[in-house]
Amino acid sequence: MKPARFDYVRAETLAQVHAVLAAEGGDARVIAGGQTLLPMLSMRLARPKVVVDIMRLPELAEIAGDGENIRIGAAVTQQQLLAWPELARTVPLLAAALPWVGHAQTRSRGTVCGSLAHADPSAEIPLALLALEGTLELSSRRRRRVPAAQFFTGLMSTARADDEMIEAAIFPCRRAGHGYAFQEFGRRHGDFAIVACAAVAHARGIRLAVGGVADRPIARDYSDIDGAALDDALDEFAWQLDARDDLHATASYRRGLVRRLGRATIEEARRCRA
Amino acid sequence: MPRLSAEARHRVAFQLNGRPVAAEAEPRMLLTDFLRHTLGMTGTHVGCEHGVCGACTVQIDGVPARACLTLAVQIEGAQVRTVEGLGPEPGRLSVLQEAFRRHHALQCGFCTAGILMSLDYYLRANPDPGEAALREFLGGHLCRCTGYVPILAAALDAARRLREPPPHA
Incomplete structure (x- = not known):
């Protein structure tokens, strides 16, 4: 398993990245930590003509908070974010979700934005961004912001145009009176999630996002329901996710997990609110 | 902006186990092949070649x-440390390696180099690790011989010895 041939650009400025992407479009791929791109290259599921390395751009290596949001640059690794002392206080959902991402040995190089770009349906970081209603900052010669709900468009596909890169991810900070929880079920810790849930509880209701079932993470907002009403809502959500059988679990098993793990995550988020 | 063409070989200069090296x-x-085939450093093993097993x-x-999961060209200017750099001098083992020998923490040895490089980092960052945290950390490596129990014992033993003050000369 060796990658096919490609040119390699060690970008020194953002303008250089944009120029390569503008010239090569879909034949170019941005590499940051490489923890998902390298397997794709080695298995030849991706065969770009040129790979652009963005890890030497200091402006992409920043985590910046303004009280409302934190902005995570494209070169920030998952480990750097986990080690950021403000994380648990400012974005508790991310602090809970990140330890589930791969292993310590891949989080050391894997980036937050790389995981968003790859858009694996069972990945934790896209799920957390969707649950928190975060946004992506895409840049080319233009610049635009795309809400998470519009960014993930299907199985490993996103609203990013061929000439765009993800420059940063914007995660809303914890809000007063809100509770956050993340739970995941997999065969072994570090495996892909069979089902992962992220919940936000607030005074008017709850938001639940589910990963690992549909072709992308999906979120639903509910009023402050409980008991049988919540069971019914979760059952309906589980069916709407259109689970499929695969090697890891049957569709029915996944629906069962959405009902139980969904409820457990909502209950944990409500406890965190209190 | 440096653009390295696909067809050619390019000079990559970096620090390997504390010494400057350069090769094309x-x-x-992949960094695995660069280390093993180009530089002859075969201590780093290649298992699954897609980031799952941890041998490399x-x-x-x-x-x-x-x-x-690393391209050789990505490590330009970086500090790389491999299992060949663990021992304090030729013919001597590190405290962690000694513990692996004492506890029979390897059988076939294929996964060992990768586990040693992980644990060497971990014990420096966490001198007094809990068993649960170590288990979690070792989850990033596949070992099909030992069942992990002796690896865990060796890691805890090495951590304890590394915490002890060095003996007086």
């Missing part, structure tokens, strides 16, 4: 990383 690599060459784990700029 095509852009598509090395340290890049002080943190554990899968060499098979």
Whole structure:
């Protein structure tokens, strides 16, 4: 398993990245930590003509908070974010979700934005961004912001145009009176999630996002329901996710997990609110 | 802006186990192959070659990383440490390696180099690790011989010895 041939650009400025992407479009791929791109290259599921390395751009290596949001640059690794002392206080959902991402040995190089770009349906970081209603900052010669709900468009596909890169991810900070929880079920810790849930509880209701079932993470907002009403809502959500059988679990098993793990995550988020 | 062409080999200069080295690599060459085939450093093993098994784990700029998920050209200017750099001098083992021998923490040894590079980092970052945290951390490596129990024992033993003050000369 060796990658096919490609040119390699060690970008020194953002303008250089944009120029390569503008010239090569879909034949170019941005590499940051490489923890998902390298397997794709080695298995030849991706065969770009040129790979652009963005890890030497200091402006992409920043985590910046303004009280409302934190902005995570494209070169920030998952480990750097986990080690950021403000994380648990400012974005508790991310602090809970990140330890589930791969292993310590891949989080050391894997980036937050790389995981968003790859858009694996069972990945934790896209799920957390969707649950928190975060946004992506895409840049080319233009610049635009795309809400998470519009960014993930299907199985490993996103609203990013061929000439765009993800420059940063914007995660809303914890809000007063809100509770956050993340739970995941997999065969072994570090495996892909069979089902992962992220919940936000607030005074008017709850938001639940589910990963690992549909072709992308999906979120639903509910009023402050409980008991049988919540069971019914979760059952309906589980069916709407259109689970499929695969090697890891049957569709029915996944629906069962959405009902139980969904409820457990909502209950944990409500406890965190209190 | 440096653009390295796919067809050619390009000079990659970096620090390997504390010494400056330079060699040539095509852009598509993985760090595993660069270390083993180009530089002859065969201590780093290649298992699954897609980041799952952990056999190829090395340290890049002080943190554990899968060499098979790294391009050789990405490590230009970096500090890379491999299992060959663990012993304090030729013919001597590190405290961690000694503990592995004492506890029979390897049988076939294929996974060992990667696990040593991970644990060497971990014990420096966490001198007094809990067993649960160590188990979690070791989850990033596959070992099909030992069942992990002796690896865990060796890691805890090494951590304890590394915490002890050095004996008086």
